[in-house]
Amino acid sequence: MTSFDSSPTLAVWRMLLALAVVFVLLATTGWTTIRRHPGSEDPHRAALAAWAHGSAGGRRLPDPGSPARAIAAFFHAIGTKRGARLADEHPLVVGNLDGVPVTLRYRANRLSLKRALATERRRLAEVRLSVDGRQDATRRAHRFASLMERNRQILAFDPTGTGRTAEVLGNLDRARRVSVIVPGVDTNLLTFQRTRGRYTAPAGMARSLYDAERRTAPGARVAVIAWADYTSPVGVGIDAAIGRLAESGAVRLVHMTDALPGTSRVTLFCHSYGSVLCGVAAGRLPERVTDVAVAGSPGMRVDSAAELATRARVWAMRDADDWIQRVPNLEFGGVGHGADPVEPAFGARLLSASGANGHTGYFEPGTESLDNFAEIGVGAYQELTCASADSACRRGISGADGA
Numbered sequence: 001m002t003s004f005d006s007s008p009t010l011a012v013w014r015m016l017l018a019l020a021v022v023f024v025l026l027a028t029t030g031w032t033t034i035r036r037h038p039g040s041e042d043p044h045r046a047a048l049a050a051w052a053h054g055s056a057g058g059r060r061l062p063d064p065g066s067p068a069r070a071i072a073a074f075f076h077a078i079g080t081k082r083g084a085r086l087a088d089e090h091p092l093v094v095g096n097l098d099g100v101p102v103t104l105r106y107r108a109n110r111l112s113l114k115r116a117l118a119t120e121r122r123r124l125a126e127v128r129l130s131v132d133g134r135q136d137a138t139r140r141a142h143r144f145a146s147l148m149e150r151n152r153q154i155l156a157f158d159p160t161g162t163g164r165t166a167e168v169l170g171n172l173d174r175a176r177r178v179s180v181i182v183p184g185v186d187t188n189l190l191t192f193q194r195t196r197g198r199y200t201a202p203a204g205m206a207r208s209l210y211d212a213e214r215r216t217a218p219g220a221r222v223a224v225i226a227w228a229d230y231t232s233p234v235g236v237g238i239d240a241a242i243g244r245l246a247e248s249g250a251v252r253l254v255h256m257t258d259a260l261p262g263t264s265r266v267t268l269f270c271h272s273y274g275s276v277l278c279g280v281a282a283g284r285l286p287e288r289v290t291d292v293a294v295a296g297s298p299g300m301r302v303d304s305a306a307e308l309a310t311r312a313r314v315w316a317m318r319d320a321d322d323w324i325q326r327v328p329n330l331e332f333g334g335v336g337h338g339a340d341p342v343e344p345a346f347g348a349r350l351l352s353a354s355g356a357n358g359h360t361g362y363f364e365p366g367t368e369s370l371d372n373f374a375e376i377g378v379g380a381y382q383e384l385t386c387a388s389a390d391s392a393c394r395r396g397i398s399g400a401d402g403a
Contacts, residue, residue: 044160047092056082068259071099096156098259102172109154116159117144143189156229163189169210170223178264179224179377181205184272185240187232200360202226208363212374220378243301250281258286267291267377275300283309291376295362296324299338305347316341316348317369319356350387
């Protein structure tokens with residue numbers, strides 16, 4: 001009799017289980033598509049068309065697809081006043097263009113938010129607007145007004161469809177260490193921040209981490225980015241089970257990290273599907289990214305940390321009550337995201353997530369998961385709490401690494 005423990009048979013059973021999971025997803029959620037809010041147009045496309053015909057100081061404006069260093073060189077060449085004029089004339093382009101000085105991006109995005117808010121207020125004045133349309137316009141108007149609050153630094157903003165955004169806490173120009181939060185499914189403009197479940201949304205995650213880093217290393221020059229600047233899967237549907245959106249998001253993440261000002265060290269904190277994106281991006285990340293930490297990961301689309309082909313240290317954690325552990329960790333025909341990062345054989349440095357209380361609690365104040373994130377973010381590696389009682393996760397890290 002063939003044993004069910006034999007590897008070929010086990011592999012077949014795991015494959016069948018994965019397919020069963022996919023069929024259940026399709027039966028219950030259908031082929032997930034990216035929802036657009038009712039009546040939405042594409043303001044970013046219109047903005048790019050206007051940019052293509054613009055100029056500054058007799059120079060043609062650079063192709064938005066140019067490398068960040070070329071964009072940075074252009075804005076340096078035209079000077080501060082002309083750069084500010086471009087931000088005012090083409091805010092939706094300048095505010096989302098890697099390589100533009102961050103202060104100009106903040107300025108441009110504040111103007112784009114003002115225009116987007118005016119658009120939603122005009123929608124609300126329409127007599128024939130449906131109940132659903134009125135609710136949508138009201139929620140978007142509240143979100144835009146919130147993002148415009150004093151001292152908020154919006155690094156990216158695009159209201160097209162469900163929308164994308166990114167926010168900076170701290171001084172990005174002066175920071176020596178930058179932490180980037182990469183969130184998972186159902187991330188869009190409306191879910192960027194929440195009143196209830198504050199620390200389950202990107203804005204709350206970033207605030208919690210920023211405050212924890214400042215407590216861990218008072219006086220350290222740190223900044224945190226809540227990076228919701230990619231199109232994420234909607235719900236636990238087929239898009240969450242494949243890598244298509246992670247691949248397009250990875251391109252954006254690599255460009256953003258490469259374009260950050262100065263010579264700061266960068267750490268990525270990747271939650272849930274965000275860890276899939278980070279896995280896809282890993283081999284293309286700039287050397288300034290020294291650490292990639294994943295929490296509640298369904299997989300990173302590889303079988304081991306070595307296959308990520310990155311020089312960054314790879315960290316992983318999962319709370320004992322996180323439902324993600326019930327998702328099969330395999331990949332077949334593009335479905336599934338590969339090995340479990342918290343399995344010792346994967347090769348990640350395993351951290352304690354004590355207190356996280358499920359899939360969405362990793363950034364809750366008072367948890368070991370948040371403390372560990374903050375210690376990685378400021379380079380206090382010897383203070384980390386490993387998943388096991390020993391210090392295995394800290395081995396091989398010298399004092400210079402933590403500088």
